[in-house]
Amino acid sequence: MNITQNSIDDLNAVLTVTIEKDDYKEKVEKALNNYRKNATIKGFRKGQVPMSFVKKQFEKSIIFDEVNQLLQTAINDHIQKEKISILGNPLPKAQDDMDWDADTLNFEFELGLAPDFKVDLSKIKADTYSIEVTDEEVQKYIDNFAKRFGTMKTLEKVEEGANVKVLMKELDAEKNEVEGSEKESYLFVDELAKPKKFIGKKVGDVIVVKSKEISEDAVNLEQILNWDAEKAADFDGQLQFEILEITAMEPSAVDQSLFDKVYGEGAVSSEEEFRQKIKDEAEKMYSRETDKQMMNEVVEELIKETKFDLPTDFLSRWLHFSNEKIESVEDAAEQLKKEENGLRYQLIESKVAEAYDLKVEFADVEAAMRNIIKEQLAMYGQSNMPEEDLERIVQGSLQNQQEFQRMADQVFADKMMQTFKENAKLKEKKVTFDAFVKLMEEKQKNHQHDHDHDHDHAHDHAH
Template sequence: MNITQDKIDNLNSVLTVKINPDDYKERVEKAIKTQAKKAQLPGFRKGMVPASHIKKMYGKNILVDEINNILNDTLNNYITENKLEVLGQPLPKIDDSKEFNWDFTDEFEFIYELGLAPEFNLDFSSKDKITYYKVKVDEETLASRITNLRKSYGKMSNPDVSADEDVLYADLKQLSADGSVFEEGISNTASIRLDQVTDDKIKKSLVGLKKDDVVELDLQKAFDGNATIIAKLLNISEEDAQDLKSKFQVTVKNINRLEEGDLNQEFFDKLFGADVVKTEEEFRNKIREELESMMVQNADQKLQADMLKFGLDKVTMNLPDEFLKRWLKATNEKLSDEELAQGYDDFARNLRWTLIENRIIKDNKLEIKYDQVFETAKKRLDAQFRMYSPQPLSEEQLGQYTAQFLQDKENANRIFEEVKAQHVFDYLKSVITLDTKEIEYNKFLELK
């Protein structure tokens, strides 16, 4: 067997693999004998089928399989032994002029294209500066959070006249083009949340309504085409909601208003436990602390995104783009040329960052341990369970769920990549100079 590499340029190579009968004869004969021992054919006892009979019936298929096995082993060994950092997988070059007889005496020649990872330098240092935002709670955000909490523990009332944050419990009936009720059309009784209405003019028309008032409503315009909201209101599918053009007659049956809970000791104790907070000032400070703690995560996410962009701009590298496009098409049969053209830049960007991450991990000997992956997965699962149940799982139960979760290869790979990204993020934070800047949350949201 002979394998040679022809380097086209720094990013592309061609491997030629030549296989002669001496390379595959012994493996094929062994595979035929193994098949003969397992075969169950009419007229023969199990394990007593002659190897020559198996060779005659299935020999070519076995030969093809063994040649493919030899090719895979040869390519993998060559890439490993020569320390080639390839992108994607070797891509076979189809030569229609070559035809094999598959008669156990053929000499085979296979040609593969390789896309090679680029050479690049990393020189992150303290000379590099990135802004790190320390997010402070502005009064508007604080007031909104307090209002939501007070409503969560408030009481429902039924006012005579609707206001802009009320809920209208109403009958909805589909209208014909002439404005009359479409007798066989869609009808439902549902709650219309006025705080979800995005059109100011329509919202204004829904304020000041009383029980039994009737109005005409354009749902698509009222909710800015939000199919999820419209489907829920009418009890139809989101697909049908998306295509819906009709207006609806709305008859108010009741008006619901959630009154804010009083800022008293009972309210404080429900939120934080007995006597943890005793005054309105302590309550406001506590909410501010909790919000700012949450905003640290927002600031870290912003920093991580900024570091990624900074790294991609700083590190210059080229990719074997044409090879990668052919490889993507070869491994994704349903991928159209249009989809490839639209999505390739994002694919290439992610690939470049992956190469940078891998180099940082390798050069700095950053070790990713299983217990780090396990603990990260456990935190993610714990957060999910808490969304559906206020009662947390025991450590033992959570550990069992985590172990089961990580048995799925896709889950394990996703969490591994998350831990790897965090290692790289922590490393860059320790190397690059962070220019800390305070900013209010409402201004932070305006940043891109």
């Protein structure tokens, strides 16, 4: 067997594989003998089928299978040995007149070669944001924590923030109770469209309102009154509520007891530390969003600034050949256009990983898994789990192939992001969270406009 490679240009090559009969003769004979021994064919006793009959029936398909196996092994070995970076898979050239009885068989395969290019992160410019958490935002967090860990108290009359237990009845046009409609329910005053109808009322008071005074939105009405969607959308009668009980959440005092409930015993020992921890946690949470934005911008710039050609003709033909759902090479070319940026980034990402020696070791995945499990346990108030129990959970998660791969991908993404942070030219801007959200919405709008504009140009060009 012999294999040679001829370059057509920098992005395309042809592999010629020559296979001699001696390369597969022995395996074919062995397979034929096995068929002869084991074949159950009408008119012949088992093991007594004439070899001429077995050859006539099976030899061509056995040769075909053995040759295909040889081809796959030879091509894969050649690509690995020569360290050829290819796109897609080798594409066999059509050969309609193959003589399978010949002593020498020749096969040709087209290769799409990965382009050779360099990535210079120092030339990539992008904006990144640092979200400042204001004292007002910290206070909102504190108020929410105080409410969440507060105690329920009974009120004499309805006020803002009250939770009202009611006996609800539906009324007909004559204001008579609709039979079977009576049920106990809870109304949260701050959710109501017309809370003033309830504020100031006491236990035993009866209030009659239209459904729109509870909520003008059918979906909200459905949730507030626990109705089905159809009833919430169609109901236009009146509702009667008799107040049974009025309660409200008494916020917790901002003291050591609250600090311990939120962050675990002894983790925070003063209001100043509590505020700082809330600020740090919020900024950490926001940093995930700003990191995502930074990655998107850097990736977009990398795709735009890193110039290289792709073997698009080859890839279109390979896509058509390998995907039976794609009906023509023209359709494949269209599909390739849609996926081109993704392919370009895959190639760029590989170059960055190679240039900056980004590797994911088992120890990296193990450490990341341990950290994330610790965070999850802390969320459920189990921050003091014994080390051996924690280790058991970590090792169990690492045994799960899917979990391991997901974490390995995350570790690689984090390493890539850190590489961008350290090497790209990032211009940091300090903003509030609201300003950041507004900026992102604006960028998204402009991005969509540019995309539509490009599409219009492509459409004009096509005509």
